[in-house]
Amino acid sequence: MLVDFRPHSRLRGTTPIDITTALVPVVEALSEDSTDLSKVRLVCDWVQYKENFRDVVALRPILARPERLPGNDPVVVPAGVRDDDLEVAVDVRRSAELPLKEHTAELLRERAAGGTGGRVLLEDWGAGSRSCIWSFNARYWADLALWEKSTGRGYEQALPGGESDARNHDAARDLIRKLFAVWDPLADTGALPEELYVVELGVGNGSQAKVFLDEFRALDTEHGRGYYRRLHYLMCDYSQHVLDLARETVAEHLAHVSSFTLDATKPRTSLGFLRYKVFLVYISNVYDNLPTDEVAQLGGRTYQVQTRAYLPPEEAAALADQANTTTDDLAALVHKLLRLGPALLAEAAPTHVADTDAAVAFWRAAWSAVRLDERYVPLAGLDLYELTPASNGEPAVSGEMLRPLLESGADVRMHVNNGALASFVDSLQLLHPFGTLICHDLFVTDVAAYRANFRGPGKYDGSVVNWVNGPLLAHVGRRHGFDVHYAPFAHRSGGNIITMTAQVRD
Amino acid sequence: MSAPRNAALMERVPLLPTTVVGSYPVPEWMERLKTDYYRNRMSHAQLTDLHEMAIKAALRDQELAGIDIVSDGELRRDNDVDYFLARMPGVEIPQTAKEFYFDYYEARVPAPLPDRFDPSPLGLADDFAFTSEQTSGPVKFSFTGPFSLSRRIHDSVYTDRRELVLAIARVLNAEAHALADRGAQLLQIDEPFLAGYPDAVGTAIEAVNIVTDGVDVTWGLHVCYGNRYARPLWQGHYDFLFPAVLDATVDQLVLEFARKGYEDLPVIEKFGWDRTIGLGVVDVKSSQVETPDLIASRIRSALELVPAERLVVNPDCGLRNVTGAVARAKLEAMVAGTAAVRAELTPRIAPAPVNASDASNESPHEEHAETPESVARGA
Known part of the structure; x- marks a missing residue:
C-alpha cells in the first residue's frame, strides 16, 4: 500500500494534524x-474550501485497461509500473x-456490494469538464x-478579502504606463494603428474597467499624446446582467466602450475582427472558473480523472422533501432547473417550486449538496486526448502538450484547465505583435x-473554482510563440493571486 | 535586373505557375525528434537521415498537389535563422543546446566576419543538390537574407550595423554562386524581419544586391510580416519597400496578401514595379482551408492590376505552422483555383506543358532578349 500524505506541512506547527485520528483508522x-492492500493508494488532502465536492472519505477505482488504439492496436503499458x-x-x-x-469500512462494504450507497446520481462518468457542476x-x-x-450579498463580497484585485489603481496605472511605453515608439515611426484596442474578459461589476479608464484618461492628459481619443475598451462577459451593470459603472466613458456577451473560452467567436489588433487583453479571476479536466500520473501510468456528480442520501432526501418530489425524480428536477x-x-x-424564490432556494440547496465521485481511467495516448477542441480556424490543442509536465514519471495529479487553455490560446490570436495578455488568477506556478496542496475544485458562492495549471499554460504559450511569466500580484501582499503576463517571444 | 533569366525559368512552367514560399509543415513527431537531437538522444547521422526522408515526403506532397515549382520545405532548418548563422564563418554560438529545437540560438560576432571563405561556406549547395535529385521539376531554393540574419546577432564589433549586414551578404553571395554552379535556377532571399525596420530598407536592398551579384539565376525576394509561430511580427503596408526595392536586382517580389488583404497591390503597381509578383493567395496563419473559388477570385482581382505573365501564385509565406493535412489541402485548393483562372485565360495565351524544355541548357541572356511579357509561355 502506498500512502501519499500531501499536506505534510500540517504535521508540524502549533496545531499539527494528529495522524492517529486522521489516518490510522482508515488503515485499520x-x-x-x-481489499488487496498491494494495490491500494491512500491519499490525504487538506481541502481548504469550506464548501466543496468531497466527502471526508472517498473511494476511487483505478481502472486497469485503456481503450485500444485506432486500428485496434493494443496500448503499450510500460513494464514495471504499479498495478x-x-x-x-x-x-x-x-x-x-x-x-x-466505521465510515471507511462501510464504504468498502458498499464498494464490494457494487451499489451506490443510496446516492442520487446526477450523471454518468465522464471527464471533469463535462460534469453538470459546470451547468x-x-x-x-x-x-x-x-x-x-x-x-443578500454581491459576488465580489464572496471573494477572499471582499473585493477584486481588479480595482487596484496602482496596478492600473502601472499597466497603462507600460502601454504608453509600447505605443510611443510605434507612434514615432507611424506604425501605431489609429484604433487602440483593449479587451477585458470577465468584467465583473465594471470596477476594473472604470479604474482603468479613469486612470487612462488622467495619464493620457499628462502624457499629451491623445491616446484616450483613440482608445476602444471592449468589455466582455458571459452574463448580460453583469455587462449591464458594468456599463452603468463606466457611464462617463461610454464613447470609448463597447460590450460583448461572449463565452470566455472562445473570445474570437465574437471578436474575430480584432485578430492581431489588441494591445491588451486583461483577464481577472476568470480562468479559475472555467471547466477543467484533471489528469494524473500514478505509478508510471497516465490517467484521466473521471467524475460523476451525485447527491448524498441524506441531503437528497431533504432536497426531495423541499421540492415535493421523490429521490427517484430528483435528478430530473435538478437538470430541469439547470x-x-x-x-x-x-x-x-x-x-x-411555488415561485422563483422557492426555485432559487432549491437551486442553492442542490448546489450545496452536490458531490463528485472520481475514478481513474488510463489514457491510451496523450495525442488521443484533446485538451481543447479545434475552434475559430485554429487546430485543437493536443494532449501532447502535457508530456513535458508528466514525462518525469513522478506521481502527480493536476488540472488541465481546458476552458482556461482554450480562452488563453484564442486570446493570444487577438494580440497585436506588440500586445500583452495580463491575467490575475489562482495559478499553480x-x-x-x-x-x-489541494487545488480544487471548490465552491465559491454558486460557482466552481479551481487553481490554474500555470506550467501548462506557459508551455502552450511558448509553443504559440509567447513568453509567459508569473509573479505574485504586485499591488497587494499576502494574497494568493498571481499575475500571468504573456508577450510575443523573440 | 534579369528579365531574360526569369523567362528561362518561366518557360518550364505554365502560365500562372504555382509554387511555395519555402517551408513545409514540421509534424509534431519530427519536432520531438529534432528536440531530442539537442538533448543528445539522437546522432547527427540519424538527424540527417530524418531530414532527408522528410524532404522526400514534402516534395512528394507538393508534386501530388500539382505544384509547379517545389521546394525542400526547409526541413533541415530549425527556424529561419539558426541554420545559416551556425554555419556562417565568424559567427559564434556560445550555447548550442536547446530546450526546443525551434528556439533561436543566441549568436554573436566576436570579430569582423572574414572576407575569404570556402566555396559554399554554408553548405546550402549540397542541400540543393540533394533536393534536385529527388524531383524532375523546377526547384525554388530559399534562404534568409542578410538583413534579417543580422537582426539575430549580438554585435559589439561593427560600429555601423550596415557593415555587418553587408558582410553577411558577401557570405551569402559566395553561397549563391555555389548554388548556381550546382544547377539552381530559382533562388529566393527571405527577409522576414525587414517589415519591422522600414527605415533600414535601403541597407537591406544594398545587401540583396551584393547577394545576387554575378549569380545568373532567377532571383526572388520574399518580404512578409513574419510567420513565427504563425503570427505576424509586425503590422504595416508594403509601401515602405518603395522606391528602394526598385533598385533590387531581383526578378520576383514574393509578398503576403491573403491574410492582409490586397490593398497593397495597387500601391506596388503605382510605384512602378514591372517585374514578377509572387502573389500570396493562401493564408498560412490560419488552418481554415481556402476554397478553390476563393483562390481564383483572389487571382482574378490581381489580374486586374498585373498581367498574367507577371504573376506567380503562392501562399503568403512558408507552410511550416500548419499541419501536413492542412498544407496539402491548401496547396490542392491553390492549384485548383489557379487552374480555373488559367483555363479562362487559355484562349488568350496557350500554356506550355510543364517541363516542356530543359531551360538549364539554355543561355537565357542570349536567347531571350524580350521583356517578360513578350516571352509568355507559348506566346
Missing part, C-alpha cells in the same frame, strides 16, 4: 477488509468529524441577480505544488 479499516486498483482519499481537515474507521456554474452567472438577492433557470422552473414545475 482497510486492513480488516479483503493499483483503488485509491482511498481522505480530507484530513474534516476526518475528526465522524467515526473514520451549475453557468446557471450561477446567468442568474446572478437572483442568487445575490437570495443570499436547463431552464429558477424563474422558468417555477413556471414549468409549480408543484415542486510549479508542478510540484500539486503534490503538496
Whole structure:
C-alpha cells in the first residue's frame, strides 16, 4: 500500500494534524477488509474550501485497461509500473468529524456490494469538464441577480478579502504606463494603428474597467499624446446582467466602450475582427472558473480523472422533501432547473417550486449538496486526448502538450484547465505583435505544488473554482510563440493571486 | 535586373505557375525528434537521415498537389535563422543546446566576419543538390537574407550595423554562386524581419544586391510580416519597400496578401514595379482551408492590376505552422483555383506543358532578349 500524505506541512506547527485520528483508522479499516492492500493508494488532502465536492472519505477505482488504439492496436503499458486498483482519499481537515474507521469500512462494504450507497446520481462518468457542476456554474452567472438577492450579498463580497484585485489603481496605472511605453515608439515611426484596442474578459461589476479608464484618461492628459481619443475598451462577459451593470459603472466613458456577451473560452467567436489588433487583453479571476479536466500520473501510468456528480442520501432526501418530489425524480428536477433557470422552473414545475424564490432556494440547496465521485481511467495516448477542441480556424490543442509536465514519471495529479487553455490560446490570436495578455488568477506556478496542496475544485458562492495549471499554460504559450511569466500580484501582499503576463517571444 | 533569366525559368512552367514560399509543415513527431537531437538522444547521422526522408515526403506532397515549382520545405532548418548563422564563418554560438529545437540560438560576432571563405561556406549547395535529385521539376531554393540574419546577432564589433549586414551578404553571395554552379535556377532571399525596420530598407536592398551579384539565376525576394509561430511580427503596408526595392536586382517580389488583404497591390503597381509578383493567395496563419473559388477570385482581382505573365501564385509565406493535412489541402485548393483562372485565360495565351524544355541548357541572356511579357509561355 502506498500512502501519499500531501499536506505534510500540517504535521508540524502549533496545531499539527494528529495522524492517529486522521489516518490510522482508515488503515485499520482497510486492513480488516479483503481489499488487496498491494494495490491500494491512500491519499490525504487538506481541502481548504469550506464548501466543496468531497466527502471526508472517498473511494476511487483505478481502472486497469485503456481503450485500444485506432486500428485496434493494443496500448503499450510500460513494464514495471504499479498495478493499483483503488485509491482511498481522505480530507484530513474534516476526518475528526465522524467515526473514520466505521465510515471507511462501510464504504468498502458498499464498494464490494457494487451499489451506490443510496446516492442520487446526477450523471454518468465522464471527464471533469463535462460534469453538470459546470451547468451549475453557468446557471450561477446567468442568474446572478437572483442568487445575490437570495443570499443578500454581491459576488465580489464572496471573494477572499471582499473585493477584486481588479480595482487596484496602482496596478492600473502601472499597466497603462507600460502601454504608453509600447505605443510611443510605434507612434514615432507611424506604425501605431489609429484604433487602440483593449479587451477585458470577465468584467465583473465594471470596477476594473472604470479604474482603468479613469486612470487612462488622467495619464493620457499628462502624457499629451491623445491616446484616450483613440482608445476602444471592449468589455466582455458571459452574463448580460453583469455587462449591464458594468456599463452603468463606466457611464462617463461610454464613447470609448463597447460590450460583448461572449463565452470566455472562445473570445474570437465574437471578436474575430480584432485578430492581431489588441494591445491588451486583461483577464481577472476568470480562468479559475472555467471547466477543467484533471489528469494524473500514478505509478508510471497516465490517467484521466473521471467524475460523476451525485447527491448524498441524506441531503437528497431533504432536497426531495423541499421540492415535493421523490429521490427517484430528483435528478430530473435538478437538470430541469439547470436547463431552464429558477424563474422558468417555477413556471414549468409549480408543484415542486411555488415561485422563483422557492426555485432559487432549491437551486442553492442542490448546489450545496452536490458531490463528485472520481475514478481513474488510463489514457491510451496523450495525442488521443484533446485538451481543447479545434475552434475559430485554429487546430485543437493536443494532449501532447502535457508530456513535458508528466514525462518525469513522478506521481502527480493536476488540472488541465481546458476552458482556461482554450480562452488563453484564442486570446493570444487577438494580440497585436506588440500586445500583452495580463491575467490575475489562482495559478499553480510549479508542478510540484500539486503534490503538496489541494487545488480544487471548490465552491465559491454558486460557482466552481479551481487553481490554474500555470506550467501548462506557459508551455502552450511558448509553443504559440509567447513568453509567459508569473509573479505574485504586485499591488497587494499576502494574497494568493498571481499575475500571468504573456508577450510575443523573440 | 534579369528579365531574360526569369523567362528561362518561366518557360518550364505554365502560365500562372504555382509554387511555395519555402517551408513545409514540421509534424509534431519530427519536432520531438529534432528536440531530442539537442538533448543528445539522437546522432547527427540519424538527424540527417530524418531530414532527408522528410524532404522526400514534402516534395512528394507538393508534386501530388500539382505544384509547379517545389521546394525542400526547409526541413533541415530549425527556424529561419539558426541554420545559416551556425554555419556562417565568424559567427559564434556560445550555447548550442536547446530546450526546443525551434528556439533561436543566441549568436554573436566576436570579430569582423572574414572576407575569404570556402566555396559554399554554408553548405546550402549540397542541400540543393540533394533536393534536385529527388524531383524532375523546377526547384525554388530559399534562404534568409542578410538583413534579417543580422537582426539575430549580438554585435559589439561593427560600429555601423550596415557593415555587418553587408558582410553577411558577401557570405551569402559566395553561397549563391555555389548554388548556381550546382544547377539552381530559382533562388529566393527571405527577409522576414525587414517589415519591422522600414527605415533600414535601403541597407537591406544594398545587401540583396551584393547577394545576387554575378549569380545568373532567377532571383526572388520574399518580404512578409513574419510567420513565427504563425503570427505576424509586425503590422504595416508594403509601401515602405518603395522606391528602394526598385533598385533590387531581383526578378520576383514574393509578398503576403491573403491574410492582409490586397490593398497593397495597387500601391506596388503605382510605384512602378514591372517585374514578377509572387502573389500570396493562401493564408498560412490560419488552418481554415481556402476554397478553390476563393483562390481564383483572389487571382482574378490581381489580374486586374498585373498581367498574367507577371504573376506567380503562392501562399503568403512558408507552410511550416500548419499541419501536413492542412498544407496539402491548401496547396490542392491553390492549384485548383489557379487552374480555373488559367483555363479562362487559355484562349488568350496557350500554356506550355510543364517541363516542356530543359531551360538549364539554355543561355537565357542570349536567347531571350524580350521583356517578360513578350516571352509568355507559348506566346
